[in-house]
Every structure is written in structure tokens, then in C-alpha cells.
Amino acid sequence: MAVVIGDAPLTRHQVVQVARFDAPVALSPVALERIDAAREVIDGLAADASPHYGISTGFGALANTSIAPADRTRLQQSLIRSHAASSGEAVEREVVRGLMLLRLQTLATGRTGIRRATAELYAAMLNAGVAPVVGEYGSLGCSGDLAPLSHVALAAMGEGVVELRGELMDASTALERAGLTPVVLAEKEGLALVNGTDGMLAMLCLALADLDKLLDTADLAAAMSVEGLLGTDAPFAAELMALRPHPGQAESAANIAALLAGSPIVASHKGPEDTRVQDAYSLRCAPQVHGTARDTAAHAARVAEIELASAIDNPVVLPDGRVVSNGNFHGAPVAAVLDFLAISIADVASMSERRSDRFLDPARSYGLPPFLAHDPGVDSGLMIAQYTQAGIVSELKRLATPASVDSIPSSAMQEDHVSMGWGAARKLRRAVDGLGRVLAIEVMTAARGIELRDDPAGPRTGAVVEGLRREVPGIGPDRFLARDIEASVAFTVGGGALIAAGLLRHAESWSPAADAAADAADTAADDTDTRT
Template identity: 35%
Template sequence: MQHQRNALVIDGRTLRVDDVVDVASGGADVRLAGSAAVRIEQSRELKQTLIDSGQPIYGVTTGFGDSVTRQISSAKTAELQRNLVRYHLNGTGPIAAADVVRATMLIRANCLARGASGIRVAVIDGLLALVNHDALPLIPERGSVGASGDLVPLCYVASAVFGEGRVTYRNETRPATDVWTEIGLPPVVPEAKDGLALINGTSFSAAFAVLALAEAERLVRLAELCTAMASEALLGNSGHFAPFIHAQKPHPGQQASAAAVRELLADSGLALDHGRVVGLTDRIGERGYLKQERSIQDRYSVRCAPHVIGMVRDTAAWVRQWVEIEINSTNDNPLFDAGDGIVHSGGNFYGGHLVQAMDALKVGVANLADLLDRQLELVVDEKFNNGLTPNLVPRFAAGDWRAGLHHGFKGMQIACSAIAAEALKGTMPASVFSRSTEAHNQDKVSMAPIAGRDARAVAALVEEVVAIHLLAMCQALDLRGVENAAPLTRGIHALIRSRVPELTDDRAMDGDIAVVLHLVRSGALVAELDRLRGRGQAIPVG
């Protein structure tokens, strides 16, 4: 794939997850590769030849679904495509976020750019015009079962491409036809197969999948940061992350997560390696019993963190492979083989790989919430936090009238646990809830869009858990003496403290959460971590 500054050239074969994330985040200049245009025109010529021959072609000269036995003349093929789009405009629920809509249109354009769909270049040009001008169709999130593709949500895209329906443009909701006039381009006039090619695919599901994956990969890195800070807050044993341990169970993600936490804890005066922990207590000698100054083993939520976070790393690795195959696939039906001169009917619109990927990803990501909530419980609980104040309340001097009045992070832990529970509740697999639809033609469907939406919703909840956790860890480091923390965790503490002050009296902390949540979702925290590390890139997730 060729890249220019603020430009992306799509060819149907080399689109990356990171490209989609970039375009989804805002303005873009996306163009179709010339090589793709040649393939597209060849398949369209074959389609026209087969139409002229009078043979039935599914969805082109026949009805849709179980109406496949009803053939129409070539004179009716264009109007059939408009009706296909119109009768699927029955979505419900919230309107999809702008990043999802941008990602959907880019992915749909790229899938069609493979050149097996029998459409015109003009259809892809129309999609890209909407992307490049940031004219976004209003897409209700509900209504797709993920086979025969994302029919309902993608119909709102097709409707806008054809100059119908409504779009958001320059912060206003307007008729699509007016926006086409304003940008100085005509809407696409559909011909045979154009509507079906636009709606009969997995692009809406894939948009959620791409964005959920990107968020999961960021959450992996933040969970490693949270774990390092928790280890310091609890005066932990950094030897739990030693290379030798994880080389004996060499899952790549586990090894990578242990290495990341180990690097974050380098030069910490709070979390000590095994030898230093052991050295804090005199040798037992002739004594029959000796209580150690510090435990040589931390609880599972710290000691086993690489095994939990590493699992998500490894899950994200294969999810990325599957998602990138999907967004570079011809996933509609029928398909035109210009080389052999034949048309094929199949089921590439089925979102089976996407639903399995998202069902797995959301389970892994929700586990991060559970892990971090358990770490937070240890840090706020005076029975387990190795000398920190109960609930991380400020330390008050003897006789200070405020003593006993404050409860610090007690409420924050309750909220964190509630959010973690909600994330865990969202892990029910969507793939097993197939429904038979459309007169038993679509009798086994994927439910991919539901799984994709669930995965993104779970990721959003885990981001809230991360924000609360980081606030608590910063408070704990303040109490421990942040000057004793590792340079990297000290740097993240400084970033958060530049925006949120230390807790010195009980106060409302919802605003604090919102501030840190913005740092999480904007990528600012991860960017600062990379800057502190002196590298342009961290240990890759997957």
C-alpha cells in the first residue's frame, strides 16, 4: 500500500488495522489504486455480459434471499437495487459513533476494491467522497445478524451513496442530496448489483472489530503500567517478572507482558527484586521461627498479572490477523471471476471469524478489569496493603481534627468493582445466539455485529476501571514517597498529577476520573509512556 502525508491509497488487499484507526479518528484523503480500478472494471464487464446472456444471476436478475427463484428482466435491475436498499432501512437503537461510520465506509470501499463484485468504480468513488468530505450517514446500530452481511446498517451507507437519506456534515444533519450538491459531486446512480455489493458484507461488524481491537491493544499496555504501579504501591517483589520464570512457560504474550512490567519497574526503590526482598530479613540461623520483614510472594493479581495480560496480548495477535484478512476480503455475493468468465454464488458475507474473534477478545479484555479491580482492593485494604493508610486516606498528624472524618478511595473501589462487574457481564458469547431469519434462507447467522458492539462496550468499561486504578495508584505512590518509585512510573505519576491533584480531603472524584479517562482514550498516557521510555514504539501487542 502506498502512503502519502494525510493520504491513503486502497487496493483491496493491503489495508491495515492501523490505517482504519487513523481514518476513523478524523479527516482523510483516501483514493483508489489504479490497479484495483482495472480489476473492478473487468468484473463489471463480465457482469454485463452475463446479464445480456439472459442467465439468472442472484440478486442481479433475481430477487433476494428466498425470492431467488423470481427472475426479472435486465430493464428492472437498477430499480431492484434501489428497492433492496429501501426495504432494509429499518434499523433501531443508538446512532453509530462517527469513528465507526468512517471505518465502515473505508472498509466497505476496500473490500469492493478487490474487484470481484461486479460493480463500477463510481460506487467506490462515491463511498470515498463521503469519507473524504466527512459526510457521515446516520446508521442505527441494531438490526443486523451478521449474515447475509450487515444488511440493515450498510443500507444507510448505500442510501447516502445513492443520494437518499440523511447525513451529518459540518456538524449538521442534512439530506444527503443537499450535501452532494454542496460538495460539487453527483450521487451514484445505481445499476445492477451496486446496492447488493454495498450492503452484502461484514464491514459494519469489521468496523467495530477494528476499533475494539485497537482499544484492547492499548488496554494491554495500560494494564501493564497499572500492574507495575500496584507492585510499587504494595511494596511487591519485582522478581515475579524475571525472564527465567516466563521462559519456562513461553507463551509470547506472557513473556512480553512480564518484560514490559519489568522495564516499568527498573530502578524502583519500592518494588524490589527477589534478592533484595530476601535480604531485608536476617537469616534464620539457629532460630526455630522468624517472621519476614516483607513477603517473598505477592498475591495472584500482581504475581500472575503477566499470565492474564499476556493472554490478552496473544488473543489480540490472532484477532489482528483475522480482522486484517476480513477487511481485505471480498465478502459479498455473488462474485464475478473475470479470468474464467463465470459468476459464483457463495457465503463470504458470513461474519464467522469476526464473531469468534470478538467473543474471545471481549472475554480477555474483561479479565483485565477483574485483574485491576483485585489489585485496587489490595491497595485500599489496610489488611493487605503493607502499611498504606486505610482506603488511601491522607496521613494526618496526631491531634489533627480531620482524623477519622475521611474515607479516601473507599467509594472509588466500590465504583471500580461495579464497573468491572458490568464488563464481565458483557462477555456472554454472541456467536451461540444464531437465529433463523428470512423464511429460513438465513437459517444460520453469525451475530458478528452484536459481538463487535459488545467488545467495544466492554473495552470502554475497562478504560473506566483503568482511570480509577491509576488515580488510586498515584495516591498510593504519594503516600509511599513518589521519589522512591521507578523513573517510568514516576513520569506517569507526574503527568496525572499535572492534571489531578493529590487527595488531601474527601472530595468528589468523578471529575478526576473524567480527566484521566480522557488521557486514556486520547492515547496521551501511552504516548507519554513511549516518550519516557525514549522509544518510538513499545513492545508490540501481538
């Protein structure tokens, strides 16, 4: 079913479905009416003898330069060609589709003055799978994501390079193959296509979808580590969480407690014979750290929802017909939460690495062999897996340095303060990837530790170990460890661990195939309950 644009603000779920899973889009009739009405205003101003910014003048520092009617099409084309100035590796296809979708949503508000045909071309490009190639560098996050959005507009003009069905080609060729006609931009359209925070917002929506899964995965990994390291589940009691009622903390504690319920390993060391008073912080304080990340993500989601309900352009066409310059294109609100998320991700990953390290040290693992090795001394076990975690965590700490505190003036000091939100989003994507890898190594390590205990795992953590073993062999002589790590990443980040543990609750961030797998797992669990 197509995602309808124009009747209501897009949801984060819809952004992910279009950007990542190629859901089709359609402009609503109401949106087309709004577009037509705003265009009438722009056409009227274009015929006015007085200069109007972006319609009959230059841009940025050249805003006081009047442009003759005969030169205005060339003005729009020149704007797009000159601003399509990105460099570096191409950003991911899902990011490009996301920023195209979000720009189209703003066009559908009737606040930009775009023509109907131009908006319809963007929708058609999305549906045909035409993805312009956008370099990683070029956006300062103010005025919006100018360079990335300009590459998209350039492709709509039939210029530049795009990807279509996995093949790179000229935009003109791709449009022809898709049966689409390039647009010839009219007054105001160049500005309307490039003045937005759409790239950084798309990356925020995608990151939040990933974190929906990864923060549950962090709780799962922590529960497995508590179990495998003979920790106690006592600190996760709801009555203790109520004494400090942060919602994220309570949710993580409830997850960990539920995952440990019924564990013979946890039950095996309850009683006076266990002389330990308290577990290490990395075990006992997992809800506090994971919960902080959850609350940070919840705040970022609220910012994303406000942005998704916004119409960002400069100038904008107001309901009373006035065309007014503004500063809503500044990326500060999005940039700040992108940085905030990177900080929490580094913290969650750092705690995960500390839990893994405890498994490998016989002085702290309560009876497990050094490095969980099959034959310590001959075998190194998972020694170097922790090195890999440590290397990633170190990078995540560097990535946690905020981008949004930086500003380099541009456009002859007209744009003298910028958000650097695009840069914040790019490093967040790398941070999300790193967190998934760190958690996957913890799951792999904890699974081996659990298997080395005399008592069996609990029903939910045991199901995770069983699922992992279908992808990664258990303890034995050393083997090619990188292959095991990548298999664990695929199982853990890909959702297999959450499905096995019964923690799949954020289906909107999954592909239809993953949803089907989760449904099958639920059905199997129901059948087991019935037989019992």
C-alpha cells in the same frame, strides 16, 4: 497523504487512520481497471435471457423470482430502501467511516461487478466527510452487515440522513454541498454494496488499535500497584517466563520489570526483614492474565488481516468470468474473535479492580491509611472509586457472554444460521471503554499509594505520578471524586500515562498530535541522558 485502495490489502493501521483520523483515500488505476472488467461481465449477464441471481432475479428467499429489465433499477433501489432498517442510537462516526472504507476496498477487488462511478462516489463521500447515520440495531452478521451497509448505500442514492461537519441533514443536501451526484444503481450493485462483514471488521480494527495501548497501560498500572503495595519484582524475571513461553506473558512481564527497575520503594523491602513469601495473585500473576489478552489480540489481529485481504460479496465475479454464489459473507470468523477479546478484557479489568481494592484495605495495604483517606473517618478517600470499578467490571463480565453462540433464523429460513457478529462488535466497543476506565482508576489509586510511602517511586512510575498530578491533585481532604476520575481517564486512556512511562510503541493507533507529544517526550528523555 491519501490511503491508496486497490494496490494491496488495507492494513489495520490504514483503517484506523481513515476511520478515526479522516485520512483521505484514493482508488488506484489498477483497481479501476479491475472494476471495469468485472462490470463488463455483469453487463453481459444482464443481457442474457437466462436468470442470474442478483442481476435479473430477486434476493434471498425471492431468488427464484425473475425480474424484467425495465424493473431492475427499481429492484436495486427497493433492496437498499428495504434493507436500510436499523434502529436505535446512531453508531459512532468512526465506525461508519470504517465500514464505508472496507466496503470500498472490496469493490476495488473487481469481484463485485460494481460500476466505476459508484466506487468513486464512495471514495468521494469519505473524502468529503459525508457519514451516513446508522442505527445500532439491525445487523445479524449474515449476510454480512446488511442494514448498516444499506444505510450507506441509501445515502449514496441521495436518500436518508447523514452527518456532515457535525451537522445532521438529508443525504441529498449533503451530497449537493460536497459537489457530488447521487448514484442510480444498476444491476447487481445493490447486492455489491451490502453483502459484507465490513462493520464488524471495522470495529475489530478499531478495538485492536485501542487495545494496543490499553494492554501496555494494564502493565503500567500493575507495576504501579506492585510498587505501591510493597510487592516484589522477582516473579517477572525472564528466566521464569521462559519456563512457560507464551509470547504475551513474556512481553507483559518484561514491561512490568522494566517499569519497576531502579525503584527505591521496591528496593526498600528486599531482604530477610520482609517475611512475606509470595505476593497475592493479582500482583504476581499479572503477566499471565495480561499476556493471555495480548495473545488473544494477536490471534484476532491475524483474523483481521485475513479479512482485510478478502473480497466478500455474493455472488462474486471470478477471474474466469463466472458469477458464483457463495457463503463468504458469514461473519463467524470475525464474530468469534470479537467475543474472545471481550472475555480477555473482562479478565484484565477484574484483576485491576482487585489490585485497587488492596490499596484501600489497611489489612492488606501494608501500612497505608484506610481507603487512602486524608483523615480516615472524616474522609472516605477513594472508597467509592473502587465501587465504580466494581460496577464496570460486573458489566464487563456480562459483556463477555458470547454473542456468536446465538442465531435467530431470518429471511423465511433461507438465512437459517447467522453470526451475530455486529452485536459482538458493539459490546466489544463498550468493553474496551470500560477497561480504560478501570485501569485509569487503578493508576489514580496506585499513584496515591505510592506517594504515601516513605521512599520515592522509580524513575518511570514516578514520571507517571508526576504527569497525573498535573491533572489530578494528590492526597488531601475529600473533593468531587467523579471529576478526578474523569481527569485520570483522560490522562490514562488518552496516552499521557504511556508517554510519561516511555511505553509508547504502537504509534499507528494514535493521532498525529499524540505522535508529536511522544516524540517530544523522547527528545526530553534523550536530553536528560546526555546531561547525565
